[in-house]
Amino acid sequence: MxxxxxxxxxxxxxxxxxxxxxxxxxxxxxxxxxxxxxxxxxxxxxxxxxxxxxxxxxxxxxxxxxxxxxDEANNLREIAKEVDEEKSIYQLTINPTMNCNFKCWYCYEDHIKASRLKSTMVIKVNKFITKKLQDEDLKYFHLGLFGGEPLLYFKKNVIPIIDHLKSESERFDKAFGINFTSNGYLVNQDFVDYFHGHGLTCNLQITLDGYREEHDKVRYVSKTKGSYFEIVNNIKLLIRNNFFVRLRINYTSENLTDTFKIIDDFSDVDLKYIQQNLLVDYHRVWQDEAVDGIDVILNKNMEIIKSKGFKVTGTFSANNVLESCYADKRNSAVINYNGDLYKCTARDFSKESRSGYIDSEGDLKWDDGYVEKRMNSKLHNKPCLTCRLMPVCNGGCSQHAMENLGNEEGYCVYSFDESEKDKVIYAKVRDILETAI
Ligand code: SF4
Ligand code: SF4
Incomplete structure (x- = not known):
């Protein structure tokens, strides 16, 4: 042994x-x-x-x-392959626009004012959806709306796609789900009514950039008007109406300390809605990443939030093999408003970076060899093959792997720092204890 x-x-x-x-x-x-x-x-x-x-x-x-x-590394590789080659689920992400009503300092996206899905593009996307739903292996179609701000032109550009997905899913007897990655500012009663009126719901990921003042320094409507209170109120509207919200707290070393106070602004919401429909998800802004002691403050804040009955999760509790990113999976695509194709949503959507396009028949035309290259990119990084963290870290994701192809020395998403890896282990142990309660 x-x-x-x-x-x-x-x-x-x-x-x-x-x-x-x-x-x-x-x-x-x-x-x-x-x-x-x-x-x-x-x-x-x-x-x-x-x-x-x-x-x-x-x-x-x-x-x-x-x-x-x-061969433990190889066993893991096989499991990861099985997960990433899963055929029963398709994850389509659409950027209905690259425009946004805010301008956050860390946003990697260019805000292209005139960008939005044209009706010809909606037709192409809908053709793709219909074709995919006829796939015998497919059981579940997931539609993600990203951007830019996907609620900017919700009625004209997004509703026609959701309506189509709903009717075609019923026709082909497939399950489907919808989620928005939104800044939450444009959520309103009409949004809620549309979904309820169609017997639908959806999940939303909505971001706060810290507690009140900190958030308003980053996400503001004008020099004198922030957005914190509107967004918090909109999240309350959603969770009271049974929309599930992942409240992502984008933290930096600057804004983390007071973030536990955010939940006090939800004190007027019945705890049953909080527990069913809200998850607080801490996420470090990647431009701020550094190996430091910030996790101590993070853990303290998470404990406070938990003690008040909220569900909370943090970056350190990774599960990148069994719950790999959609971009790691063969059955996924990101379609930009102009028809360009991508896999990952965390990099730019420039013409130069695109990996294909959708054609007039709704077929995805990936660049030659691109999908295979991506599918084979993971779990070859030398340091990962002997790493104790590989089953949860997976060398990050396929984007990390792609960006390091040809890097002979190898890379580590935790900067080869064993104490950083221990933080992940600590979070895992804590998760196990919590689920055992
Ligand atoms: S950076 Fe990695 S985890 Fe993030 S969206 Fe891209 S592939 Fe997924
Ligand atoms: S911690 Fe570093 S070496 Fe280990 S699996 Fe992750 S990226 Fe690879």
Whole structure:
């Protein structure tokens, strides 16, 4: 037997947590047992069977110890492939416009004022939807509306696509779901009424850039008018009407401290709506990424929010294999307002970066070899192959992998910093304990 490459041991509340990232299992160890295990790891793990048979048996049964001939990295690669090649789901993302009613400093998108889906493009997209829904393997079609701000021209550019998706899904007996990545400012009663009137609902991801003043410094309508209160009120409208909202808090080292106060602005909402329909999701603005101690403040804020009955999650609890990004999957596409194709929504949508286009018959014409290249890009990065975190980190995503193709030395999304990896483990252990309650 061998000690699994996916094991980690971290200090955890006066004990040690032995965590296996493949099994997503944790075992808490007293100091002596931890030392025994480490001695076994260094001097030959089979010795442990003689010294502490019941401990050895437990480790074996829970796959902290695995057969010598198991290729753990390859097993993982196969699972990741299965997930990314899943045929029963299609994830289509549309940018109805690249225009936006705000201008945030970190936004990577050019706000192209005149950009919006033309009716000819709506026809092409709808043809694509109809074709996809006829696919026998397909069970679920997911439509994501991104942008720019996808609610800017909601009635003219988005409703015709949703109406089409609904009627065609019924015709071909497929399930479907809709979500918006929106700044939330333009949500209103009409939006709610449209969905309810059609027997539909949708999920929204809406972002706040910190608590009141901090947010208003970034997202404002004019020099004297911010947007915090309007957005919070719109989120309340949504969750009271059974729309699920992922409230993404974009944090930086500057704005993180006061963010726990945001939930006090929801104190007039019945806790049942909060618990059913709201998830607070902390996300670090990637331009601000640095290896530092900011996670201590993050954890403190998350604890406060949780203690008030809210659901909350943070960047550190990654699950990038089993819940890989849509861009990692073969069955996904991003169609820009002008018909250009992409996979990832976190980079620019320039003409030069496009990877294909949708043709007049609604067929997606990917550039030669592009999809295969992307599908094969992950899990080849050398440092990942021996990394204890690989089953949850996955080397980041296919975008990271694509941007590092040809990088012989390899890369690490945690800057090869073992203490950063430990933070991920810590979050995983905490998640396991919370779901066990
Ligand atoms: S950067 Fe990675 S995780 Fe983000 S959208 Fe692109 S592929 Fe997905
Ligand atoms: S990117 Fe870094 S942390 Fe992630 S699997 Fe690779 S080496 Fe490990």
């Amino acid at each position: 061998k000690y699994s490459q996916f094991n980690s041991i971290i200090p955890y509340e006066n004990k040690y947590a032995l965590y296996n990232s493949f099994e997503n299992k944790v075992l808490f160890l007293e100091h002596d047992l931890k030392e025994l295990l480490l001695a076994g790891k260094n001097e030959g793990i089979d010795e442990l069977e003689n010294i502490h048979p019941s401990f050895y048996k437990y480790l074996l049964e829970n796959e902290f110890l695995v057969p010598n001939n198991r």
